[in-house]
Structures are given as structure tokens and as C-alpha cells.
Amino acid sequence: MARTTQFDLPRAFRAIRALAADPDDLPQVFTILESLSGNTLERVGRRMMKDEDGRRLIAARPDIVERLADRAALARLPEGSLGRAYLAFVERENISADGIRRAAKEGMTQRASLPAPLDWVHARMRDTHDLWHAAVGYSGDVLGETALLAFILAQTWNPAIALILAVGLSKTVRFPSGGASARATILDGFRRGFRARWLPARDWEAMLALPVEEVRRRLGLEAPPVYTQIRSVQLKAA
Numbered sequence: 001m002a003r004t005t006q007f008d009l010p011r012a013f014r015a016i017r018a019l020a021a022d023p024d025d026l027p028q029v030f031t032i033l034e035s036l037s038g039n040t041l042e043r044v045g046r047r048m049m050k051d052e053d054g055r056r057l058i059a060a061r062p063d064i065v066e067r068l069a070d071r072a073a074l075a076r077l078p079e080g081s082l083g084r085a086y087l088a089f090v091e092r093e094n095i096s097a098d099g100i101r102r103a104a105k106e107g108m109t110q111r112a113s114l115p116a117p118l119d120w121v122h123a124r125m126r127d128t129h130d131l132w133h134a135a136v137g138y139s140g141d142v143l144g145e146t147a148l149l150a151f152i153l154a155q156t157w158n159p160a161i162a163l164i165l166a167v168g169l170s171k172t173v174r175f176p177s178g179g180a181s182a183r184a185t186i187l188d189g190f191r192r193g194f195r196a197r198w199l200p201a202r203d204w205e206a207m208l209a210l211p212v213e214e215v216r217r218r219l220g221l222e223a224p225p226v227y228t229q230i231r232s233v234q235l236k237a238a
Helices: 009-021 026-036 040-049 052-060 071-075 082-093 097-107 118-127 129-136 142-156 159-174 179-195 212-219 232-237
Strands: none
Touching (some): 009 026, 009 159, 052 118, 082 129, 118 129, 129 142, 159 179
16 A cells, blocks of 8 residues: 655644644644654555455445535434434534535645545545544534544554644643543543444444444444533633
């Protein structure tokens, strides 16, 4: 599998400073990922090729955004399904899969076109992020996003995510709910990611109509954690 390893530490640290100042600046996340992910995509791609579902998905190259953008179709899925949980998440957070793609395009400006199949692997990890939210059970608040990043770090060992996570942990002293509780939630995200099945190779399209509790059982996910949400406006006001 072709290699795309590259590191740009100065650019990554400029982006991390901007993200620390404004946790809602999503393009900066993609700048950090572009600058510091190293060989993560290659490692994820190789592991997908060793997985039966992963090999099939890489061969088929489905574009899941076509399914996720059709909110009318998602609304017709059974109540309690993964698809309905995803729909509730994106409507509650006022986000979309297309919006994440736009943020990635804005933040990732220096990488040449990825070779196949890494182009699809990158797109798949980006486009399923909010499905991970719905399945794992974290909201889109600052603490929920950080806890999900800890989950993803346990699954992918991406150094860029480790950097974002380190900054997130360092800022928990400002969390209104208390730093110790926030850090416990984040570290529990890492533990959950380590214990779950490997999510990058999962056929999310086939699970959209399934009860979300059944999806969690199949993926080895525990019940959604209970935590006090922290929104970016609270941090900015602190």
C-alpha cells in the first residue's frame, strides 16, 4: 500500500493554538490531521484489508454521505435505529456530513491527492465520524468530542489525535463541571475504544436500520456514558 507519511510540526502547532482558542474551528482539526497523522492511513488501510468486511468495502468504495445526507430516508427508519440516532445527533448539533467535508477541504490544503485505496480510507474515516458519535454515545459538546477522540486514539493510534487530546486534557482545569470528572470521562473514552471492536472496517450502511442497542452489542460498545456536557460557549465565558 502506497505511503503518504509526512510531518509538518510548525503547521500542526499553529493549528492547535488556533483550535485551543476556538474549539469550534473544525478546519483546524483537519489541518492538524494533515500535518501530523504520519502513516496512520496506511496502517488503517492495511488492517482493513485483513478484515473480511473491510476488504469488501475497499473494493466497493461506497459513499456513505449519499445515505447520511438523505434525512427523509433516515427519518423513515425504525424508531430506535442507528440511523434515527444519527439523525437526532446531527439535527441536535446542527451539523451535516457535507459540512464536515467542506471543513476538511478548507483545512487540508497541502496534501496531494491520495492514492487509492487510501483516498477512500481517509474519506470513510471522515464521513463516519458522526456515526461513531451516535453509536458510542457521546454528544457533540467539547467534552463529548474529546472523549470520542480518546476512543478513536485507542482504535487508530493517530499521533495527530494524540496531540489534540493532550491539549484537551490540559484545558480540563477550566471545565465548569470540574477537571477531575472531565478527565475521567476522557480517559474512559480511551478505555472504551480499546475494548470495542475495530470500528473503521464496519459496514455502517448495513447497520443503519438496526436497533442502536443491537449495533452496540455487535460492536462491543457499552451503554452510553453519563456525563455533564461542556459547550464551547461555556469555555469562552470562563
